[in-house]
Amino acid sequence: MADVARAPVSACPACSAAPAAEALAERRAAVRDARITLSLPTIHCSACISKVERALNAHPGVRDARVNLTLKRAQVDAEPHVTAQELIATLDAIGYEAHELDPGTIAATQTDKAGRDLLMRLAVAGFAAMNVMLLSISVWSGAEGPTRDMFHWISAAITLPTIAFSGQPFYRSAWAALRHGQLNMDVPITLAIVLAVVTSLWETSLSGEHAYFDAALALTFFLLAGRYLDHRTRAIARSAAEELAALEVPRAFVIRDGDEVQVPVAELAVGDIVAVRPGGRMPVDGEIVEGTSELDRSLLTGETVPVFAGPGQAISAGEVNLTGPLRVRATAVGSDTSLHRMADLVAVAESGRSRYTSLADRAAKLYAPGVHILSALSFVGWFLYTWDVRTALNIAAAVLIITCPCALGLAVPAVTTAASGRLFKRGMLIKHSTALERLAAVDTVVLDKTGTLTEGTPELTNLGDHARTDLEVALALAEASSHPLARALTQAVREAGIAPAEVTGVTEMPGYGTSGRWQGREVRLGRASWVGAAQGATQTAAWLSVAGEAPRAFTFTDRLRPGAEEAVQALTEAGKRVILISGDSSAAVEALARRLGIDHWLAEALPEDKLARVEQLAQEGRYVLMVGDGLNDTAALAAAHVSISPASALDAARVASDIVLLGGDLSPVAQALDTARSAIRRIRENFRIATVYNIVAVPLAVAGLATPLIAALAMSASSITVSLNALRLR
Amino acid sequence: MNILVYLIPISLLLGGVGLLGFIYTIRSNQYDDPEGDSRRILSDEWDDHPKP
Numbered sequence: 085m086a087d088v089a090r091a092p093v094s095a096c097p098a099c100s101a102a103p104a105a106e107a108l109a110e111r112r113a114a115v116r117d118a119r120i121t122l123s124l125p126t127i128h129c130s131a132c133i134s135k136v137e138r139a140l141n142a143h144p145g146v147r148d149a150r151v152n153l154t155l156k157r158a159q160v161d162a163e164p165h166v167t168a169q170e171l172i173a174t175l176d177a178i179g180y181e182a183h184e185l186d187p188g189t190i191a192a193t194q195t196d197k198a199g200r201d202l203l204m205r206l207a208v209a210g211f212a213a214m215n216v217m218l219l220s221i222s223v224w225s226g227a228e229g230p231t232r233d234m235f236h237w238i239s240a241a242i243t244l245p246t247i248a249f250s251g252q253p254f255y256r257s258a259w260a261a262l263r264h265g266q267l268n269m270d271v272p273i274t275l276a277i278v279l280a281v282v283t284s285l286w287e288t289s290l291s292g293e294h295a296y297f298d299a300a301l302a303l304t305f306f307l308l309a310g311r312y313l314d315h316r317t318r319a320i321a322r323s324a325a326e327e328l329a330a331l332e333v334p335r336a337f338v339i340r341d342g343d344e345v346q347v348p349v350a351e352l353a354v355g356d357i358v359a360v361r362p363g364g365r366m367p368v369d370g371e372i373v374e375g376t377s378e379l380d381r382s383l384l385t386g387e388t389v390p391v392f393a394g395p396g397q398a399i400s401a402g403e404v405n406l407t408g409p410l411r412v413r414a415t416a417v418g419s420d421t422s423l424h425r426m427a428d429l430v431a432v433a434e435s436g437r438s439r440y441t442s443l444a445d446r447a448a449k450l451y452a453p454g455v456h457i458l459s460a461l462s463f464v465g466w467f468l469y470t471w472d473v474r475t476a477l478n479i480a481a482a483v484l485i486i487t488c489p490c491a492l493g494l495a496v497p498a499v500t501t502a503a504s505g506r507l508f509k510r511g512m513l514i515k516h517s518t519a520l521e522r523l524a525a526v527d528t529v530v531l532d533k534t535g536t537l538t539e540g541t542p543e544l545t546n547l548g549d550h551a552r553t554d555l556e557v558a559l560a561l562a563e564a565s566s567h568p569l570a571r572a573l574t575q576a577v578r579e580a581g582i583a584p585a586e587v588t589g590v591t592e593m594p595g596y597g598t599s600g601r602w603q604g605r606e607v608r609l610g611r612a613s614w615v616g617a618a619q620g621a622t623q624t625a626a627w628l629s630v631a632g633e634a635p636r637a638f639t640f641t642d643r644l645r646p647g648a649e650e651a652v653q654a655l656t657e658a659g660k661r662v663i664l665i666s667g668d669s670s671a672a673v674e675a676l677a678r679r680l681g682i683d684h685w686l687a688e689a690l691p692e693d694k695l696a697r698v699e700q701l702a703q704e705g706r707y708v709l710m711v712g713d714g715l716n717d718t719a720a721l722a723a724a725h726v727s728i729s730p731a732s733a734l735d736a737a738r739v740a741s742d743i744v745l746l747g748g749d750l751s752p753v754a755q756a757l758d759t760a761r762s763a764i765r766r767i768r769e770n771f772r773i774a775t776v777y778n779i780v781a782v783p784l785a786v787a788g789l790a791t792p793l794i795a796a797l798a799m800s801a802s803s804i805t806v807s808l809n810a811l812r813l814r
Numbered sequence: 815m816n817i818l819v820y821l822i823p824i825s826l827l828l829g830g831v832g833l834l835g836f837i838y839t840i841r842s843n844q845y846d847d848p849e850g851d852s853r854r855i856l857s858d859e860w861d862d863h864p865k866p
Contacts, residue, residue, distance in 0.1 A: 131857075133850060133857070134857055153850030207840075234818075
């Protein structure tokens with residue numbers, strides 16, 4: 085029910101995104117040079133707190149440092165010249181790992197204003213409900229005459245201001261729904277509260293017997309509790325998701341007057357010359373003006389084989405520079421880059437998703453009109469029967485209060501809180517409020533290859549095929565390079581217990597490979613064309629040539645992500661259809677599909693192809709879970725019924741997906757489907773429990789037999805059973 | 815029953831004091847770091863004089 089309130093039919097996702105972007109810009113301006121925020125993933129004890137704080141405070145230029153153990157972060161208030169890098173080095177020296185967080189992205193989680201506001205309203209409602217309940221108990225146990233009137237008046241004096249303050253979230257959302265000509269759960273809630281207070285006031289002024297002040301307050305209290313739970317679950321997920329985004333501090337190095345200057349990516353302009361170091365990600369679309377290197381485009385296209393890059397070549401934002409430093413002239417920056425052009429595809433795909441109505445919404449659609457009609461009918465019936473407005477109004481109010489969705493308001497948030505907490509412990513972050521429900525319906529799983537099933541890091545496959553001397557030479561050459569293939573080669577050969585040969589004059593030719601002299605002969609390790617080998621194999625390979633001998637190939641495959649095999653196996657066993665779709669070459673995809681036992685696969689898929697396949701599956705009536713990490717998956721992630729991306733994914737992919745996998749392990753995916761299904765079962769049970777209470781109590785109310793005591797009992801009992809049932813979730 | 819004239823206002827007042835106290839704790843960010851605070855109280859670092 086709480087969902088109904090917060091998601092007022094967003095017809096265009098951009099409308100709600102635009103103000104968010106403005107707010108972000110404002111926050112960025114406000115925190116420009118004020119504070120440095122560090123993420124400290126390894127702190128865990130009270131000694132850590134004081135050690136870190138002491139070290140930071142001792143750092144010259146730091147005014148104040150405070151550690152937050154719950155969020156595992158440190159806030160540092162420092163003079164403008166202090167940089168995060170210095171502080172990270174300081175902490176590293178005392179043995180704590182630290183990462184800088186982008187203050188603009190993280191600022192939102194600092195003070196959770198909405199949560200605090202809800203908690204305050206909840207506290208006021210709880211206080212008032214307790215006091216009024218005490219007064220009501222004396223009325224129920226037989227207070228009469230002036231005493232009863234006095235108790236009623238005191239209750240009224242407590243209730244009126246409380247209802248006016250605490251009930252505001254319901255009034256606002258009910259008003260918003262009514263203005264659009266719709267009904268949501270908050271309309272009957274508001275009507276019940278208002279009607280209960282009005283009839284009770286009227287009864288009290290006539291020294292009547294039944295006043296529903298306690299019911300109005302208990303209703304507000306229980307519903308606010310549900311809403312607060314719901315808010316907390318989402319705030320925790322949001323905070324963790326923002327932390328992931330904030331870890332990528334968007335900075336770039338621009339050449340100004342011959343010097344490299346560090347600037348925020350947002351300040352880059354078309355025509356700027358940007359320096360990109362090996363290992364760095366392209367911040368802009370552009371053209372290479374200086375340097376040669378190789379580019380890793382796997383996040384954009386799914387290709388695992390690095391691409392050669394030299395002057396004059398066009399590059400796109402998001403590609404990773406592997407070996408040599410590059411200078412790039414920007415041709416498109418910020419939202420004009422190809423990275424952002426993908427957003428159009430995503431927006432189109434997302435409009436399909438917003439058509440999903442949550443269980444709570446569906447319940448509300450059935451429930452809200454039914455309650456109103458029932459209450460109106462009992463009013464009309466009793467009015468025609470007795471011709472007494474007071475009696476009729478009293479009974480109508482009783483019907484509204486008893487049917488009011490207290491338990492329903494708790495049914496969904498209590499379960500989702502429990503389930504999200506459980507999944508969070510296993511390393512899954514539920515970002516979207518209806519993701520659990522959608523996850524429970526999944527019958528088809530579409531997996532991306534590079535970066536999802538595989539780690540995106542190469543692994544040497546033919547170590548045994550080479551002579552020892554070749555390996556020694558290759559090791560000597562590979563150690564001089566930071567290219568991923570060279571590093572994989574180094575690691576594999578080192579692990580085999582082989583020492584490097586004596587190779588002199590080793591130099592790296594960025595974009596080609598490394599060369600040197602060994603026993604007076606020239607040796608080269610690198611691209612096929614450069615060492616003089618025929619580029620025949622479709623496999624990823626590095627070639628070693630010794631002058632006078634035929635070049636030899638070192639082949640690589642992509643390393644499997646831990647848990648990938650288990651996840652695919654568990655999904656297949658659970659009867660899900662598993663499909664592998666990748667932008668990589670057929671040979672690589674087929675090999676992986678064979679290895680994992682996946683029957684359906686599709687290779688060399690463009691982003692549009694992935695999207696089309698997912699949409700086609702949806703049209704066949706299948707509920708698709710998409711797991712992917714690259715930019716080329718973003719549209720498919722948004723179009724799928726529900727989507728998961730690993731934490732290593734590109735920001736855009738994480739934003740488009742409903743669930744983020746925090747660890748490197750893929751096996752929780754299959755477990756998450758089980759948890760989601762049992763969570764949905766609990767939610768349905770909760771709806772049923774609430775309905776049973778209504779079936780018992782409503783006839784009493786319509787017959788005019790309901791007293792405030794029965795209303796209070798039914799309401800509390802159903803709310804408590806529903807909450808306890810939610811806790812049974814395994 | 816005349817005692818009610820005193821007792822009801824007193825009970826409301828006491829409850830109200832508790833409520834105000836709670837609102838004060840919310841307003842002064844005392845729930846931002848529950849885990850850290852529960853450990854800080856065990857540290858003897860600022861036992862002699864308050865943190866400047």
